[in-house]
Amino acid sequence: MSTPQPQLTPAAYRFINLVDKDAPDTFASDIGTGLAASPKYIQHKYAYDAAGSDLFERITQDKNYYPAHAETEILTRFSPAIAAILADNTALIELGSGSSVKTRHLLEAMQQHQGKTLFCPIDISGDFLQANVKRLSADYPDLAILGVIADYYVGLAALADEIRQPKLLLWLGSDIGHADPASAAQLLREKMLTALKPGDKLLLGIDLKKDTDILHRAYCCGEYDDPLRYQFNCNALRRINQQLGGNFVTDHFQRHCFYNDVAGRVEIYLKSLLDQQVTLEAIEQTFDFQAEELIRLHFAHKYDQDDILQLGKATGLTLQQQWFDSKALYSLNLFTVETK
Numbered sequence: 001m002s003t004p005q006p007q008l009t010p011a012a013y014r015f016i017n018l019v020d021k022d023a024p025d026t027f028a029s030d031i032g033t034g035l036a037a038s039p040k041y042i043q044h045k046y047a048y049d050a051a052g053s054d055l056f057e058r059i060t061q062d063k064n065y066y067p068a069h070a071e072t073e074i075l076t077r078f079s080p081a082i083a084a085i086l087a088d089n090t091a092l093i094e095l096g097s098g099s100s101v102k103t104r105h106l107l108e109a110m111q112q113h114q115g116k117t118l119f120c121p122i123d124i125s126g127d128f129l130q131a132n133v134k135r136l137s138a139d140y141p142d143l144a145i146l147g148v149i150a151d152y153y154v155g156l157a158a159l160a161d162e163i164r165q166p167k168l169l170l171w172l173g174s175d176i177g178h179a180d181p182a183s184a185a186q187l188l189r190e191k192m193l194t195a196l197k198p199g200d201k202l203l204l205g206i207d208l209k210k211d212t213d214i215l216h217r218a219y220c221c222g223e224y225d226d227p228l229r230y231q232f233n234c235n236a237l238r239r240i241n242q243q244l245g246g247n248f249v250t251d252h253f254q255r256h257c258f259y260n261d262v263a264g265r266v267e268i269y270l271k272s273l274l275d276q277q278v279t280l281e282a283i284e285q286t287f288d289f290q291a292e293e294l295i296r297l298h299f300a301h302k303y304d305q306d307d308i309l310q311l312g313k314a315t316g317l318t319l320q321q322q323w324f325d326s327k328a329l330y331s332l333n334l335f336t337v338e339t340k
């Protein structure tokens with residue numbers, strides 16, 4: 001007699017891929033534009049492919065990288081309280097979900113509170129997102145997951161039509177801090193909140209202003225830079241070499257990182273160590289770098305309570321509740337979309 005086979009349940013996940021089709025052209029033109037600009041820049045999103053996402057995950061495990069630890073603490077303690085505030089049958093949409101390790105606390109609380117839950121992680125790092133969704137689905141078989149491989153705004157616009165139930169938009173990691181506060185408010189207002197309806201909610205991780213030493217240890221790592229952060233910051237150069245036939249020599253660049261007290265932000269650059277030229281075959285362009293010249297990679301703006309209230313005001317959102325970690329380094333903010 002043959003042994004009965006276990007019943008195979010169909011995977012409770014699916015994907016929408018909105019990146020692959022246009023990505024090569026957009027990547028090439030964005031990189032060309034950034035390297036031809038003065039000062040030079042590379043958009044931060046291009047740090048993330050499978051290798052970049054993996055490096056970022058390793059940085060979050062560093063004891064000095066307090067934003068990840070503080071946000072984990074808040075979500076561990078307060079996810080049941082957050083879930084209790086939400087309307088029944090709320091779908092969770094996460095921007096830049098990465099590994100979703102912290103999100104697991106909220107997902108568990110939502111499942112506990114409302115039962116069946118729909119989770120829609122949006123991330124530009126496609127392979128990493130797919131692997132994460134498969135892990136989540138194995139660990140939470142009752143969770144319905146719609147993984148969206150896309151830039152934030154494109155993914156959100158697609159979900160706005162697809163999802164009819166109440167929505168909680170989750171944006172962790174203080175990634176709102178990449179833009180200055182006025183531009184962040186504009187981004188939220190014009191490109192994100194359009195996907196939400198009155199009564200829907202936004203749960204936003206926002207890093208707080210604090211002692212410069214703590215910021216330096218988290219982002220800049222003191223006098224002797226950290227190899228992990230260096231590799232992460234060079235990942236876009238590696239991608240450019242691979243995808244655009246570039247000849248960047250990463251050893252010819254060094255990290256340059258500091259807290260700009262006036263602007264209230266950490267600034268991260270790569271600094272050219274010598275006069276050099278870099279050619280990108282795919283776009284048939286050569287770029288000159290002078291010794292000491294910077295490529296801007298990433299800003300991380302820090303907020304105080306007034307800045308957070310101002311963000312709510314500038315976006316027409318009502319700040320419903322806030323949670324902080326025990327050292328008050330970091331905040332998680334629940335905003336509600338008001339009826340017009």
Ligand SMILES: C[S@@+](CC[C@H](N)C(=O)[O-])C[C@H]1O[C@@H](n2cnc3c(N)ncnc32)[C@H](O)[C@@H]1O
Pocket residue numbers: 044045048053056060068095096097098099100122123124125150151152153172173174175
């Ligand atoms: C700093 S990591 C944060 C990951 C995770 N949310 C956390 O808090 O640990 C940023 C994440 O956003 C994704 N990302 C960055 N820019 C993006 C964009 N423009 N559109 C979609 N995803 C983006 C990256 O791939 C990465 O997974």
